[in-house]
Amino acid sequence: MHSLLAARNLDKGFPRAGGEVAVLQGCDFRLAEGEAVAVMGASGAGKSTLLNILGGLDTPTAGQVLSNGAELAFDDHKAMAEWRSRGVGFIFQFHFLLPDFTALENLLLPVRTRGKVTDADRQRALDFLTTMELADRRDHLPGELSGGEQQRVAIARAFMNRPRIVLADEPFGNLDHEIGRRLGDMLFQLRATERTSLVIVTHDPQLAARADRTLVLQDKRLLPAEGSLR
Numbered sequence: 001m002h003s004l005l006a007a008r009n010l011d012k013g014f015p016r017a018g019g020e021v022a023v024l025q026g027c028d029f030r031l032a033e034g035e036a037v038a039v040m041g042a043s044g045a046g047k048s049t050l051l052n053i054l055g056g057l058d059t060p061t062a063g064q065v066l067s068n069g070a071e072l073a074f075d076d077h078k079a080m081a082e083w084r085s086r087g088v089g090f091i092f093q094f095h096f097l098l099p100d101f102t103a104l105e106n107l108l109l110p111v112r113t114r115g116k117v118t119d120a121d122r123q124r125a126l127d128f129l130t131t132m133e134l135a136d137r138r139d140h141l142p143g144e145l146s147g148g149e150q151q152r153v154a155i156a157r158a159f160m161n162r163p164r165i166v167l168a169d170e171p172f173g174n175l176d177h178e179i180g181r182r183l184g185d186m187l188f189q190l191r192a193t194e195r196t197s198l199v200i201v202t203h204d205p206q207l208a209a210r211a212d213r214t215l216v217l218q219d220k221r222l223l224p225a226e227g228s229l230r
């Protein structure tokens, strides 16, 4: 059985004046179908770098990323964009909603990028807004929403194209702790009903504990967290 997503022997360095900064070195990763994995680690350890590579937003210096056993061709930009738009949803620390589009329109953008928006898509977006307790905010622009509300739209948006994988990079890092917890509930609820695999970078051990297992990015590699089940 192939992993839904895997990385083998990843290296990533950033060129700098006076020599390269090595961020990942011999880093391995596997995500099974339906699995939720939390990634923790110190600031600057390389968590965002890793997540960007796993989602095809950045290129490794060496090593492979495999989707269902097939190696991603990072230099084929068209194929990568297609793979991302079909298979991967992203949630970042900053919501990246488009400011001139309403909450509902922002939710429909990933669908629009791929083709025509159907009534079923619109209904799905409205259902997501209801799940996120934002039904009465559908026509609001991002600037008319609170930080937590904006991030709830961003969470729902990540699931719109029925991705098999959602990658979340400290999605609640900017929010009040209580609100972050509540949004964590919503994210894990959505992932359960949509049966989506999840990789979530977080500094919050309680949020990490909701995942099936926790890894720590340390010394440029991913290691099982102490006390993690596997």
Ligand SMILES: Nc1ncnc2c1ncn2[C@@H]1O[C@H](COP(=O)(O)OP(=O)(O)OP(=O)(O)O)[C@@H](O)[C@H]1O
Pocket (backbone or CB within 6 Å): 014, 015, 016, 021, 023, 041, 042, 043, 044, 045, 046, 047, 048, 049, 050
């Ligand atoms: N474009 C870049 N050029 C040079 N160095 C970079 C670049 N992007 C990241 N780095 C370096 O790579 C290292 C890892 O950065 P990364 O953003 O992946 O860390 P992180 O674990 O996500 O940290 P945080 O928890 O603060 O978000 C850092 O030391 C950073 O300075």
Ligand SMILES: [Mg+2]
Pocket (backbone or CB within 6 Å): 047, 048, 049, 169
């Ligand atoms: Mg980061």
